Amino acid sequence: MNVLVTGGAGYIGSHAVKRLHGDGHRVVVIDNLVRGHRAAVPDGVTFVELDLRQTEAVTDVLREHGVECVMHFAALAYVGESVEQPLRYYDNNVGGSMSLLRAIDAAGVKRMVFSSTCATYGEPAPEHMPMNESLPQQPINPYGWSKLMTERALIDYAVATPDFAFVAHRYFNVAGSAADGSIGEDHRPETHLIPILLQAALGQREHVTVFGDDYPTPDGTCIRDYIHVEDLIDAHVVAMDALNDTGTTGGDSGGGGRFFNLGIGRGYSVREVIDAAKRVTGVDFAVKDGARRAGDPPQLFADPSKIKRELGWSATYTDIESMIETAWKWFQAHPKGYVDDA
């Protein structure tokens, strides 16, 4: 199949490119490199440096490569930055997605898998754990809203376009690297817990700060659901295949749209992840206690039973240590990230 991967030079998108390319699909990447790395895209994959908001140029790429399915990862994805720069987030994430949909419409592409997020649910109460897809969506920051607005536009477009079908995956915390250590996580700035711990283990950070140890959880630190990036991408491939099989039927949204929460179905506390990273790396890096951050719910973990029931997918990595091991392999081989490969 001919697949466009938007954001294919980023952390998750590059793992999708690797998998799809390895499976024999013809892959084209669009990425403006605002956050991605050219070196994350393998040789043999067409790379187009382009901003998604350039609708005509995106349409040309779709037509030229006969694209049959779009995997749409491209976005700005820092919660804190979205609070400080809301217009940039709406412009890039909503504007970029609307531009992509206009191009999809013009080129007649019929399938899309969209990267949404558990941030669209906001701060569900502890009694709503594990979180299923029917929870009310009440984002608490512009990042979450930008994804929810895009979900809404996808629903409405699919209702108006009966032969267009999509899957929106709502991710929890994505972790780990390709098992062969060839590509990995290199966000700049890095805000994700596991890379920060591994940078501390490499001596690149003096200490790690735990944001709040007085939450109503067993050890007082926040609990999150971590899903390995290769499992996450597998769920995208399964979704793409389901879109081929079912065409426009079977949607949740009145049109051809389906929504799935992607996690492993259990949470790990910040303290548990720190301990696991120390065991994997063998380094007893310094940890300091800090204040809570605004908008950090005590617990967020997924109920992934819907995707198991409907698409037969479940995660293969279910313990945090094995996820961290893959990330550690990448960090040891690329201590400065993709700078090494430039």
Ligand SMILES: NC(=O)c1ccc[n+]([C@@H]2O[C@H](COP(=O)([O-])OP(=O)(O)OC[C@H]3O[C@@H](n4cnc5c(N)ncnc54)[C@H](O)[C@@H]3O)[C@@H](O)[C@H]2O)c1
């Ligand atoms: N990392 C996580 O734990 C997580 C959790 C939930 C959802 N997500 C979603 O998954 C997707 C990928 O996340 P990631 O961690 O790989 O982020 P990333 O920053 O590594 O990748 C995003 C890529 O999109 C590109 N991009 C951004 N705006 C663009 C535009 N207008 N035009 C073209 N390219 C553009 C960036 O250059 C980058 O390469 C995002 O949509 C994010 O919201 C990630």
